[in-house]
Amino acid sequence: MLTLDAVRATQGSFTLHAALHVPKGARVAVIGASGSGKSTLLNLIAGFLPPNAGQIAWDGAPFAQLPPGDRPLSIIFQDSNLFPHLTIAQNVGLGLRPNLRLNAKEHGEVAKALEQVGLAGFEARKPAALSGGQQSRVALARVLLRKQPLLLLDEPFAALGPALRQEMLALVAQIADREGLTVLMVTHEPQDARALTEMSIFVDEGVVHAPVPTDALLDNPPEALRAYLGQ
Template identity: 55%
Template sequence: MLKLEQAVITQDDFSLRADLSIEPHKKYAVIGPSGAGKSTLLGALCGFVPLAHGRLIWDGRDITDAAPGARPMTMLFQDNNLFPHLSVMQNVGLGLRSDMRLTADDMAKVESALSRVSLADMADRKPGSLSGGQQSRAALARVLVQARPFVLLDEPFAALGPALRNEMLDLVQQLVTETGAALIMVTHDPKDVARIADEVIFVANGIAHAPEPAKELMDNPPPELREYLG
């Protein structure tokens, strides 16, 4: 169990409060208006944004001040965060070792991840020679090799067309189901919630609300969510 206990996250004059629990193996959609703090919430979980108050607890252990690499999660960003001068294999290998001194076992994991996302024959290519969907797959492979209990997605497929976007969402769902990881995904699209989420974290008016079952919440939204959904 991952818990934000009476957390307050601040950036400049923005403040977000969160008191919620995230269970292993479940899929969560984080929705809310633009600028509400969805990406900030993910940044705080990953350790890129510090907590001003409160604690982050993982499996009974306080990890509030833990470095991002020491936390039980990995994050896929909107821009995929691939290094253009490195090959696809090297970019994926960075998920295991920042110095890229990969062991034989590491290489086997990288090759397996690339095969799983259908990029085995593109391992030596540079990101700039890949399509947008292929770049997303490469970034997803890097997440996959890290094998963390929580996978966080900050709208990484927003620039893709609807068909390719749905293909990537389905692939993510398959991978987290296979690995047993929990998924926490920022999205603006209610269709994504129906497609992938077990529960929803609604972020609005300075509060990240505790997760609620997706179907019940979307079928009977509270006034704030109804206003957002239109």
């Protein structure tokens, strides 16, 4: 279970308050207007922004003091999730060992992860030789190898067209189910939230509300969210 206990973080003149629980295995969307603080929330959990107060913990183990790479989570950014000068195998291998000194068994794991995302045999290629959808799959293969319980998605697959994005979200759902991942996805697309998540966190002017069922939130949005969604 992910716990944010009375967390407060400031970024410039902006302050974010968060107190919530996300049960293990849940898939939760983070919804809110631009500037409401949803990306700040993700940065806070991922370790790119230190909290000023409060505690962040996974299964009771606080991790707000750990560097980003040591936290019990993987993150997929909006874009540039791959290093363009490294091969696909190296990009995925970073999920196993950041120093890339892999043994034969680990090379096998990389190949298997690529196979699981439908990219068997792509090891030696460079990211530039792949389509946008394939690059996203590489990032997911790396998530598989990091074997961390929490997956953060920051407006993922934004560069992909609607159909391809739905396909990627389906792949995320499949992987999350199989690996038992807890997923937190920042999105501004209501249909993405409906497609992937059963719960949603509404962020409004720096206040993070507790998760509520996604469909209920989107069917009957509060005033602030209604204005954002244009309903």
